[in-house]
Amino acid sequence: TYQLINLQELLNILVDNLGSCERILKTPMPLAYAIHLKQLLLVYCCLLPLQVVDTLGWWTGFMVAVVSFTVFGVEAIGLEIENPFGYDDNDLPLDAICNTIKHNIEDLITTQSNAARSLQDSIAN
The missing domain is CATH 1.20.5 (Single alpha-helices involved in coiled-coils or other helix-helix interfaces)
Structure with missing residues (x-):
């Protein structure tokens, strides 16, 4: 009897976790958020050289490229891990x-x- 009660509790926890995973899967990132984020990153990367050119001089292009690569890379990673379920290489x-x-x-x-x-x-x- 004790094992059946324990098994029922574990089954309930499993079902709760399954529901949580389904909520993650079926909750998309709002389109307005994704568009706004890309626009904000683009404006930031376009205005960054104007802010650092006095300090960096000829290194401005290289440093802006590194910062832009990093910022857009983090944004791409966020899009990739938005849906961790499936059969892609980066999925669970x-x-x-x-x-x-x-x-x-x-x-x-x-x-x-x-x-x-x-x-x-x-x-x-």
Whole structure:
């Protein structure tokens, strides 16, 4: 009875976590946010040389290129991790995780079955 109650609690937690993952998957980034972010980054990168040219001189182009690469890279990473579920290279390996969990549960069931048989055999003898 204790194991069934514990199993039911774990199943409830699993269902709650599944619901959380589905909410993450089905909640898209608002289009206005994405457009505004790209416009803001573009304006920043276009105005940055005007701010640093007195200080950096000839290095302005190189430094602005490095900063722009970094800022647009972070924005691209944000878009990539917006949807972590699927079969792209950067998505979570859910199939491998689920297979590992399945094998662990099968091992536990087998071990408990063998232990129960051993206990029954020792009681019978």
